[in-house]
Amino acid sequence: MLIDLVSWDNGYDWDKVIMNLGKEDEKKVKLPTFSYRPRKSDYIKITNHDLSSLDNLALEFEGDIYYFGNKAMKEMGSKGGSKKIKDDKFKDKIELLKLAVAVEHMIGIDLKDDTIVIDNLAVGLNIGAFPNYVEEIEDYYKGMRIHYKTPQGIDRTIRINNCYCYIQGPAALSNESLDCEGRAIEDKYDNKTYGIIDIGGKTVDGLVFSKGEPIAETIIKMDLGTTQAFEDVSRETGIPINKVQECYFNNEFDVYYDNEKADEDGYHHLKDKFEIAFDELADKIVDEITFKWSNFINLMEFVLTFGGGAESLNEPLSNKISKRIKVADDAQFANVKGYYKECKRDIREV
Numbered sequence: 001m002l003i004d005l006v007s008w009d010n011g012y013d014w015d016k017v018i019m020n021l022g023k024e025d026e027k028k029v030k031l032p033t034f035s036y037r038p039r040k041s042d043y044i045k046i047t048n049h050d051l052s053s054l055d056n057l058a059l060e061f062e063g064d065i066y067y068f069g070n071k072a073m074k075e076m077g078s079k080g081g082s083k084k085i086k087d088d089k090f091k092d093k094i095e096l097l098k099l100a101v102a103v104e105h106m107i108g109i110d111l112k113d114d115t116i117v118i119d120n121l122a123v124g125l126n127i128g129a130f131p132n133y134v135e136e137i138e139d140y141y142k143g144m145r146i147h148y149k150t151p152q153g154i155d156r157t158i159r160i161n162n163c164y165c166y167i168q169g170p171a172a173l174s175n176e177s178l179d180c181e182g183r184a185i186e187d188k189y190d191n192k193t194y195g196i197i198d199i200g201g202k203t204v205d206g207l208v209f210s211k212g213e214p215i216a217e218t219i220i221k222m223d224l225g226t227t228q229a230f231e232d233v234s235r236e237t238g239i240p241i242n243k244v245q246e247c248y249f250n251n252e253f254d255v256y257y258d259n260e261k262a263d264e265d266g267y268h269h270l271k272d273k274f275e276i277a278f279d280e281l282a283d284k285i286v287d288e289i290t291f292k293w294s295n296f297i298n299l300m301e302f303v304l305t306f307g308g309g310a311e312s313l314n315e316p317l318s319n320k321i322s323k324r325i326k327v328a329d330d331a332q333f334a335n336v337k338g339y340y341k342e343c344k345r346d347i348r349e350v
Contacts (some may be wrong), residue, residue, distance in 0.1 A: 005343055007123075008339075060150075068101045099158075114156060121344055122164050130167050133317035133335050164342070189209070191212075195296075196306075199313055201309075203221070210299070218293055226278075226308060307334070
């Protein structure tokens with residue numbers, strides 16, 4: 001099977017993957033970025049899993065079974081699965097398996113081909129990591145092969161022919177200014193001065209644009225994100241951070257975890273704790289905005305936010321900054337859609 005283009009946002013909270021954007025057979029998937037390799041004595045046969053269900057994702061790799069997303073969080077109990085938080089995590093083959101399991105889910109379980117060829121892979125890095133890793137990540141994935149076994153018992157290989165890497169944040173703006181074939185469309189922000197904030201799991205990036213041009217001195221690179229809020233709740237409650245994230249992702253705010261910080265029935269009530277943690281994170285972001293954007297605040301019409309934390313931080317940011325906060329449409333997929341569209345443009349221009 002040949003896939004022309006796959007776009008992948010390998011985030012620190014979620015993996016987002018898109019193919020066939022804007023077409024009748026458009027596919028997109030979002031998975032919590034967790035994986036878990038159970039002890040061999042605990043193995044359930046790989047054939048007991050179903051790639052059509054986001055709650056039961058598993059692949060066999062080098063003789064071991066790996067669970068992904070919701071399945072990883074569930075199987076590891078209170079620890080909730082594991083994830084990588086370094087900028088160079090793309091070097092870990094388990095990260096590539098997350099792409100593989102997402103592609104398998106999107107194409108369906110009936111494919112019998114032993115090879116899936118991704119002709120072009122579009123990925124992204126945060127503003128801080130991009131200068132250090134852009135060439136390395138493109139070279140790493142170009143020509144990459146990974147072999148695994150599906151729950152249907154098929155020995156499969158994914159081969160990547162080419163890789164293109166883009167900058168998170170500005171890529172999300174490309175989602176607004178390019179069509180699904182990478183052609184320029186009317187930019188509704190072209191004649192305005194505004195700020196952008198990309199709120200991820202591990203980083204917050206920001207930049208001011210004036211009449212379509214970025215202002216270099218306004219770049220914000222913060223080594224914190226929504227994970228900071230989850231860590232705060234974890235410290236206060238004694239609940240492992242991965243379990244805290246699982247509760248937030250699933251909107252489970254009254255959680256049984258029997259420790260000395262629980263109530264008399266063993267429960268923790270997390271809703272207020274999440275609100276306080278996100279409010280404190282918003283304070284840190286606003287402090288950075290106030291410092292870096294001081295010369296432009298009075299010129300800016302609004303601040304456009306996207307990324308996995310855009311919705312969570314919308315209210316606290318709106319309460320702390322004088323500018324209107326606009327959450328981008330489909331904010332969590334804004335970057336991965338931007339990668340896709342920029343890649344379409346670059347392929348056409350080659």
